[in-house]
Amino acid sequence: MSDSLDLSRRHLLKGSSAAAVVAAFGGPVAAMATRVAEAAQCTAAGASSTVDSPYGVTSPVADQTTGLPLIELPAGFSYKSHGWRGDIMSDGLITPGAHDGMGVVRSRRVGRSEEIILVRNHELSTSSNAANIIGASRSNVAKYDTGLTGANYQVGGNTNLIWRDGNWVGSYASFGGIYRPCAGGSSTWGSWLSNEELRSNSVSSTGKKHGYIFEIPADTSLTAANVNPIVAMGRFAHEASAIDPSTGYWYLTEDQGNANTLYRFRPQNIQGGLNSLHAGGTLQGLKVKNTANADLRNPSLCQEFDVEWVDIANPDLDGATLSSVVGNVSASGPYIQAYANGAAIFGATEGCWVANGVVFFTDKQVTTNPARAGRIWALHLSTMVLKAIFVSNSLQVGNSPDNLTVSPRGGVLFCEDGGTSGPGNTPAIVSQHLKVVTPAGASYVFAKHNYNFTRAQLDAVGKLGATAGDQRNSEWAGAVFSPDGRVLFVNLYTGVTLAITGPWQNGTL
């Protein structure tokens, strides 16, 4: 136990001869007043702008685990890394790379310990080596498809992570044999939906198609993941899935450029529970009322639309080229049907989160002409009014918002997954950020990517399998708060998971 208090403060504290304070500072974190960024405060304007962070400017902060300054954070925040690409997991397998979507699937007391279980996506696509399938060397890791599609195996999958009493304590492979699980989403009954991001009509050597959603339990040592896809939730280039706890309905996004909409899945079994989604349901696409195939790629900030849902008869229909009002586009079977019924058009929908009766989702498409660098939408479920709460036309304001989360206090945080070229790329883009959307529709930087290490630096801290070099412009992913709001879990796609804590009360998160 060292003593590192500054002298003046220590002197004052000792001088008090006791340590207590009577001032009350509000209720528990979970009961704090919500401050959902999507509020009526949205200021009508053409596009969003940046504002100073209430948390203060960021600077490099050393990781408590390795000592490496992996990220920049505001003063007062600290973090621990875990589950690096190449680390040996609790089950003896090697941690895969491409850390992507992630969610908290269980939070509980175990004895006197506090435990949180997360499931993490590894957005791996294909390999000609079957040994690269996640969980390949463990027979009790459930796998959807170990067959070949063309010359390659599908090697994406999942790992489960255990956080207990403020520390990372374990991880293990939980699912494999799928293609490129990207954003995903947590259920309300202790499981994770792992979503393949693929529009393909191909069939593997085992007779399986890809582009589906799968369910991963919180503890696969008790219950192995169901290897059967949830076909009724559609076969397309899935991104996120987010459940509205009040109805049991799911909201889904699709990363299919200029040929996607927001989807709604109404399960047949709305009671929920493990494998309940496999019982089927109705898939629908979002449509602007009285407007067929509304092009929503270029809204102005705070613009609103009344929307409704159109049915998709066959969620497993093959994709094809669609001649749409924005040109010929490669479209999934579900979107082709939704489009035929008037569904709206977005650029490329990605992150999705439901909080307080509002569905938040991102459109990450970046184009130079017209200037587009990402949008965030909010769909009020009680009124079915869709509102553009964040409109970035500059990489400085928001650079291709990907995964998105809402803190338990109501703050909207998004993960950048952009590049260095696009509108507003002067000054040069040197890193990807975690950014926050304010109630007025502006953004500020919460954290910056700072992973830029040599092989020798990584080896010196035992990260022999970690990626060397400048990764500052690789994406952030999988942001999710602990249910009590005290810890933000997030991935550096290059292959690290972080747990961040600090003075959240100083800002809007």
Next chain:
Amino acid sequence: MNKHISIAVLAAAAALCSSPALALTFEGATTQGATVATPYVGNSLISFDLDFANAVPATLEFRIDEEDLLQPIAFNAILRNYTGRGIEGYALSIDKGRFETVGTVVRQFAGSTQVSANAGLATMYFNTPEFLDIEIGNALGTTLGAVNWTLAGLQAGDRISLTVSAVPEASTVALLLAGLLVAGRVQRRRQG
């Protein structure tokens, strides 16, 4: 508004303490708002979890019986910070007896702690504000190197009040005033 610990928690504590051989007894807690105290007492053991939802001090009451005095009374606890603010330290005060030995304090996320104890007052100051939880002594039973604290100077039949005060970030002046008040109150109780 002060409140006493819930009936359910008391019942659980009573169940834990129902055997005559399990002498040390938890008699109740005074907390404010959503702060929750959960006792884990045993023979010659004062142990509890305290989940702070605000920075108002919490007081737990225990009764000491003869069997507890056959060995030093051990003490451990988990203090959880749900206040939404950083905590700069904690103070523990007992109105009877003294802190005989100071064991470990482990900050579960990171950081160091300066610990001192003098008679019935123990203080813990953190080198950086604590946003998560701390383990005093060997409360979890799994932390490498964790060592319980001990209490002494107690008599059979003593009822002791143990008050835990959190020190919120950037509130040193308020702390100075409040700490003096608490210290004065403890002193008056000891004299009484």
